[in-house]
Amino acid sequence: MKSGSNLEKILKAGHFAFTGELGPPRGTGAEEVRHKASFLKGMVDSVNITDNQTAVVRMSSWAASLIVLQEGLEPNYQMVCRDRNRLAMQSDILGAYTLGIRNMLCLSGDHQKFGDHPQAKGVFDVDSMQLIGMVKKMRDEGKFLGGAEILNPPQIFIGAASNPFADPFEWRVHRLAKKIASGVDFIQTQCIYNMEKFRAFIKQANEMGLTEKVYILAGVTPMKSVGMAKYMKSKVPGMDVPDEIIKRLQGVDKTKVADEGIKIACEQIEEFKEMKGVAGVHLMAIEWEHKVPEIAERAKVLPRPVID
């Protein structure tokens, strides 16, 4: 065991993992975090706590992670390279681990231009690839990036993202290979809508032997509306939404669109369960946490396994 986190145990035991996501509030107070967490408890193996998602200031990811932990849910602490340099990153990791955080997701982060402080200086002292390597060095060598010994090194289960759809498509699997070489333990992918392209990506990853070296969790976000699908298709960089998805949502009665979105998500999850090289699903039900129990139920991923 690298970290002994619940997520690691589930994956190691060969169960099909199911993780969720929770965005911290734009303000103080634990109530909103606890409220969102209440829908996820018992439904997911671990919950990603986003880090100033879309470059908008929110409660810090480690603080919200700790609240979630108090609620009996296991956090997956997200950290972006945009907001902190290597000193701040390493000290946050020490603090987070000390207070019980065991999973981390290493990300580059959306550019600050998108957020509520477009004037901010982007840090990007290290990139996501280098962050993975830094956390691994801290864990496996017990050393800081600068080389000094760490007293009681943090035992973190290291995650990263992968976008199988962004250009250049042929390079994406090699980028995944680089993340594995850097030391990543698990991958959560970008939201998948183009299944054909994802199948091709996984096939390539299988052929290169990558899926034996890393756990891949397929990213799923149910569409709430036709507007959301159109927005994701045209406005979100690196997102691939085929026209069939939009047509299918348009084809149902207006009151049934969200239900159809969940249905599509569940069909995808069924396919992922059978797909060689896919170790689980990462459900990003953005501002739709209260729907997670229903989605988990309909996707037949309940009850979640409990491992001591």
Add this chain to the structure above:
Amino acid sequence: MIVAKRKPFDEIRQLLKGYKKVLNVGCGTCVAVCLAGGEKEVSVLNAELDMAGKLDDNPIEIAGITIERQCDREYLEALDSKVGNYEVLLSMACGAGVQFLAERYPQIPVLPAVDTTFIGVNQAVGWYEERCRSCSSCVLGHTGGICPVTMCAKGLYNGPCGGTNKGSCEIDANQPCAWYMIYERLKGQGRLDCILEITPPNDWQNQIPRTVIQPGYSKPETTAK
């Protein structure tokens, strides 16, 4: 070359507020080539300042001189006999030139008339684009001659990120993704192995003022502080 652009006229007037005798010093090198602070720009700015002063009933005495390079002592010398006649020096050189001028005449205020913008290339007359951040550790040898530090919005050493959109950067559809270009160029050269390797965290050398002394040279005693 170093590319600069003239400061807004009102800002220059604000900087000069209260001064009656001004010498505007242009630079004949980079800023002249990029049409920001050479001889021609000095006379245009002086004419504007002169006119604005008269219109305001607050005329100023303004003269102009353009020297070959403000970042070079040899050329600054030509100013020694002149500056004493003025209350203030306006410099149209890059930030390095402004500072070198201020260093040479510490008793006289030296004010910048341009904003130094980047190290870049001349795409066409009047059109310049940034290409280099002078990071002190050039990686162009394995990135197909395209700088990820400058051209990637996140300065990623191991790109492309997940935001690449049909060859554009996530920040703007009109901004090409540096890493997409790097990939395409290296693929064309059959050199993709260059970016299969992980580039380790950078050793940032541009966090303190840097000095270069070329091999075989040393800091002359006379100019050392």
